[in-house]
Amino acid sequence: MTERTALELESVRRCFGSVVAVDDVSLSVAPGEFVTLLGPSGSGKTSTLRLIGGFEELDAGAIRIKGERIDHLPPYRRDTATIFQSGALFPHKTVAENVAYGLRMRKVERPERDERIRQALEIVRLQGYEDRYPSQLSGGQKQRVALARSLAVRPAILLFDEPLSALDLSLRLQLRGEIKRLHDELKFSAIYVTHDQGEAMAMSSRVAVMNKGRIEQIDRPEKIFHGPANEFVFTFIGESCCLPVRRGASEVTDRNGQAVALILQNSLPEGDSRLYIRPSRLKLAAEAQGLPNRLTATIHFIEFLGDMHRYHLKAGALEVFADHAGPIGHDVGALIDVGWRSEDMKVFR
DSSP: OOTTOSEEEEEEEEEETTEEEEEEEEEEEOTTOEEEEEOSTTSSHHHHHHHHHTSSOOSEEEEEETTEEOTTSOGGGSSEEEEOTTOOOOTTSOHHHHHHHHHHHTTOOHHHHHHHHHHHHHHTTOTTOTTOOGGGSOHHHHHHHHHHHHHHTOOSEEEEESTTTTSOHHHHHHHHHHHHHHHHHHOOOEEEEESOHHHHHHHOSEEEEEETTEEEEEEOHHHHHHSOSSHHHHHHSSOOEEEEEEEOSSOEEOTTSOBOOEEOSSOOOSEEEEEEEOGGGOEEGGGGTTOSEEEEEEEEEEEEOSSOEEEEEEETTEEEEEEESSOOSOOTTOEEEEEEOGGGEEEEO
């Protein structure tokens, strides 16, 4: 713990009956850092955020903001502001009145309050919307008002509770860029919760991948993607093909014991292994020639994905899918080589 730490969680735990929702989580956020909690449903990311905001009570551990312990304080006395999925705007208040709400609760004087409202709406590019009501706004505009309301109070840390998940894809991408722009300009400290890997990778200073109430790995997005700490992180982040194989005395077989035409640069240990490769790293047909790792497989079916073709292939019980920029000159049923570099493969046992 240091005074330079915006937020610190120390061995935080939260249980709901016999279910452990947050299990011994420790985390620190530096001033100006944007940390995302990423994980599947039930991984504990939202419960962790609610503990920070004061909407859940700790069973064990400690939470500090700027070095001061705050886990005993109610939400309104913590130096945080939460942006919810719904925006949580007051329908009977105008945009300006919604933005003013937190400032009134903090007893900010009228002249400063008006200036902060003006600045916040300018930051989120909603000048001229002061007198509109939420019913007169689009979904994206409502979320920008919610963001302005939180920015206006200038909290030590902003908490984002999946704020974009209810929006359509194009609007979600637009607001994702807006939040990223604002963070780069304002350097606010934030904890962001999402199950969307694209959001986490695009927006974050660091990503904390959660599973079963614990943090499996926390690091920069590039490190999470290229250097996963374990099998769960590798399989959860991005897409990957899994080849479950068994190395015998003289051959490699699939899970049913059928021999497969698999050539590997590095020998596998005897017994069961799981080989993982990203579909974008796989090369097909002529492009696979000369690569140190190759599998001979049959094209099962082909998907057209706009800017690429996805080839689904089978070799015995092994199934892989590979992305290619265009047609490869082979149709369904053709037997082709699939190749990859050794550094693009992860092996787990």
